[in-house]
Amino acid sequence: MADQRFYATGKRKTAVARVWLKPGSGSVTINKRTIEEYIDRETSKMVIYQPLVLTGTFGKLDVTVNVLGGGGSGQAGAIRHGISKALLEFNPEFREVLKRAGFLTRDSRVKERKKYGRRSARARFQYSKR
Structure with missing residues (x-):
């Protein structure tokens, strides 16, 4: 199991993440950079660490x-x-822990398309009565 890697694909909005896990020291590498170099917002780092903390594998798996x-x-x-x-x-x-937290469900919310005859997806052009 020392050289075994576990692969999965994650999606959100238009972003696609290919993830590999392997037993190790707990390092997180994103696009060949450390998480501190790649992500500057603390909330985003917290979001990334959530499944690892929830399952108790934080610091035990290397994430690429x-x-x-x-x-x-x-x-x-x-x-x-x-x-x-x-x-x-x-x-x-x-599965049960991650499913209950909602981490396994693909968040299907994406930007709504602009419709013709409108200023944006839902906003109309300003109406002038006279």
């Missing part, structure tokens, strides 16, 4: 992530989703 698309929040959500799915590959007993 390749993420593309989206912004900071979307990428953090995609990484969390990917880590959660990879933890299931690592240990299927984590």
Whole structure:
């Protein structure tokens, strides 16, 4: 099990994260950079660490992530989703805990498209009665 890696894909908005887990010292590498170099917001770091802390594997698994698309929040959500799915590959007993926390469900909320005849997705052009 020392050289075994667990892979999963996570998605959020337009971001896609490919996640690999392997037993190790607990380092998190995102796009060949450390998490401190890649992510500057503490809330995003907290979101990424949530599944590891919840399952008690924080500091026991090395996380390698390749993420593309989206912004900071979307990428953090995609990484969390990917880590959660990879933890299931690592240990299927984590399913109940992760499912209850909502980490296994793909968040389907995406930006609504702009419609023709309108200023944006829902806002109309200003109406002038006279």
